[in-house]
Amino acid sequence: MTTVQKTQVAIVGGGPAGLLLGHLLRLEGIEVVIVERASADYVLGRIRAGVLEATLTDLLHKLGINERLKAEGLPHDGFYLADGEKLIHINVGELTGKTVTVYGQTEVTRDLMDVAEARGLQIVYEAGDVTLNDIESDTPWLTYSRDGVEHRLDARFICGCDGFHGPSRKAIPDSVGRVYEKVYPFGWLGILADVPPCHHELIYANHPNGFALASMRSETRSRYYIQVPVDEDIALWPDDRLWDELAVRLGPEAAARMTRGPAIEKSIAPLRSFVFEPMRHGSLFLAGDSAHIVPPTGAKGLNLAASDVAYLSDALIRFFKSGDEDGVAGYSEKALARVWKSERFSWQLTTLMHRFPGTDAFDRRMQQAELDYIAGSRSARTAIAENYVGLPL
Incomplete structure (x- = not known):
């Protein structure tokens, strides 16, 4: 037996993108159901970035979920690029008049989850075998299984916020979609620890041993990364060895301020740049990681998902409130224009601050020349700052 439910918008994926979209639509009285393959605890257990652009914080303010x-959020008006003894301050507050906010993605997700029931946002967790159907029609539907029961959800639109491995993007025919991808030959080994950060601003460091990043989630919780081979065995990196390597790569000033502690979480994340076009096919829309991945350099992943959601929620609200189909029709083109600019920035910063296998003396001198130019050019620092705080919607 199959249960049948109807809604206006079905959202696949209950991470921050799906939750944010669901809340924005419910605020306007639009019927929404979110289906998420994992449990709520599993979703909250994902450790992700935590530098938020104003696009996202403004949406949370609009929802009153802030x-x-x-x-607890930490406003940041700058960050550093380090290369040997050279330390370049990118004062984004002075250069752009804007700031970013350090606040963990896990905390954003928790905040959105906590008020979902009170605001009438239905979330189905542990929904297995999600399958999308008739997405090229005006009556798409999906099926999922839960507790041994088959469920059918009919909708006017389906929004895929289900990440890189979800079923939404895969539902678009190969004849329609096109993939652009760059896989980097290294990953980031990250450690999360309940220790104060070594600096009140982020430090991106280019070192002969490889890239390193000093960041934080709060005034008492720090997040550090080092570049490692993509196939590195994490067992080779006990906490003491990782702290020692961070001290070397970040330099003596940061090392002197570094507080060491046991890892709460430690993992290796591969780096890739990925874009799928188009982000809409028929009655299916893609948002966030289902359509694009950026390397974490520059902290654009969650923020890019938020801009997708801003465009998509506006388009859907206009459709249901006034029958205006222009936003729906133009969503993919509008979203992709911002996606590619963010991809460019993340690729540029990754290329500048990492040591690539096979890098020769010429490549290294190019990095040094670019960093020298940035250090001496307000225009160059402004361009970086504008991208870091987020380009206008």
């Missing part, structure tokens, strides 16, 4: 963000 009390903890205001209390």
Whole structure:
């Protein structure tokens, strides 16, 4: 037996992109159901980035889901690029008049989850075998299984916010979609620890041993990364060895301020740049990681998902409120224009700050020349700052 439910918008994926989209639509009275393959605890257990652009914080403010963000978020008006003894300050506040906010993606997800039931946002967790059907029609539907029961969900639109490995993008025919991808020959080994950060701003370091990043989630929780081979065995990196290597790569000033502690979480993440076009096919829309992946250099992943959601929620609200189909028709083109600019920035910063296998003396001198130019050019620093805080929607 199959249960049948109808809604206006079905959202596949209950991470921050799906939750944010669901809340924005519910705010306007639009019927929404979110289906998520994992449990709520599993979703909250994902450790992700935590540098938020104003696009995202403004959406949370619009929803009135920002009390903890205001209390615990750390406004940042700059960051550093380090190369040997050279330390370049990118003062984004001075250069752009804007700031970013350090607040963990896990905390954003928790905030959106906590008020979902009270706001009438239905979320089905542990929905297995999600399958999309009739996406080229005006009556798409999906099926999923839960507790041994088959369920059918009919909708006017389906929004795929289900990440890189989800079923939504795969539902678009190969004859329609096109993939652009660059896989980097290294990954980031990250450690999360309950220790104060070594600096009040982020430090991106280019070192002969490889890239390193000093960042934080709060004033008492730090997140550090080092570049490692993509096939590195994490067992080779006990906590002490990782802290020692961070001290070397970040330099003596940061090392002197570094507080060491046991890892809460330690993992290796591969780096890739990935874009799928188009982001809409028929009645199916893609948003966030289902359509694009950026390397974490520059912290664009969650923020790019938020801009997708801003465009998509506006388009769907206009459709249901006034029958205006222009936003729906133009969503993919509009979203992709911003996606590619963010991809460019993330690729540029990754190329500048990492040591690639096979890098020769000429390549290294090019990195040094670019960093020298940035250090001496306000225009160059402004361009970086504008991209870091987020380009206009």
